[in-house]
Amino acid sequence: MQTAKLGFGARLVMALILPWQVLFNGALAERVRRAIAGEADELPPPAPTPAVADDNDEVTPIPAPVEVVEAAVVEDEAAGPDLTAALQLLALLQREGRFVDFLQENVAEFTDADIGAAARVVHEGCKRGLAEYVRFERIRTEAEGDAVTLPAGFDPARHRLTGNVVGEPPFRGILAHAGWRVAAIALPTLAEGHDASIVAPAEVEL
Template sequence: MRLWLAIQSFFQVLFNRDFAAGVKQLQLAAPAAEPAQAEPAKPEPPKPQPPKPQPPVRSEAITLLATLQREARFVDIVSESLDGYSDAQIGAAARDVLRDCGKVIERMFALQPFAAKTEGEQIEVPAGYDAAEFRLTGNVSAQPPVTGELVHAGWKATKCEVPKWSGSKQAALVVAPAEVQVG
């Protein structure tokens, strides 16, 4: 019934000018409705804490080691006993491993010399230097800034792009899978 009255009133406002004017008069004359009395604010329940990020299933160090093994056979050469091989055989094997390891390191880290000088040149170590940047040898009793001969330029990574692990938790520590030739 209410719906019917609402529809009827709607059409009267649309098609009956006098009725519409009367409705408008009533709206203007009506006192403003007082806002409803607000209930006292209830304290909001504590928001659930977002879940703590789970540590990666596999460390980047294992991923790097696995990449060096897969692409350069690094683990094989450092793990194998070299007693039964001649220096020439070791050198021949090492040449390929070192070249392929270099490719992996370059792709992932793009290493560059830290110091912008040539080994053997004089270099100044500034006051307040970070021990991760310079390793002083020789007479190290002097306080920086100090000048000395550059023995090794050091290395710094210009990027770090170690692939993310996408394997299972079970295989997270596997550096190289066992190879099985089936008959």
């Protein structure tokens, strides 16, 4: 059966949203890791085969499937992941570096010099805001451009292979990006009743 492919627009939206969901949803992160590793999701056990009995044999009744667990799973999936932390980060980046304003602006009207000056302000503000609540660590300690070897059993969630990927590990290549992981995160506690979806309130000057 041919695998369906997402269009560019759908892939773009997924590329923007998925990293936040992976960061704050452990179950989803494990599913993404298994997908990258090419591991199949665990399938439920097959339904028991009904017993065929002779005229003189007694047929053992097959227990009915337990639907309570299945219903709980459906309810959990319908609720969706808790996006509060992701919304907090967006609000933080907006407050400190005008991140959302910059992304929503039509930069086609501006010169490269204007865009560069704005990007510098956004970069400084976002970096300052994140440094207060999030600590990042490099995944690889080598310098970018150094030769590296990935042995058999390497973690595909921490390493992404690019270029001419053929054969089996160990893989030898050049480190194009050292990678980042979140080593610690401590977001402030939201006040009761606060709407986390408001990442930037409207400003009214009197």
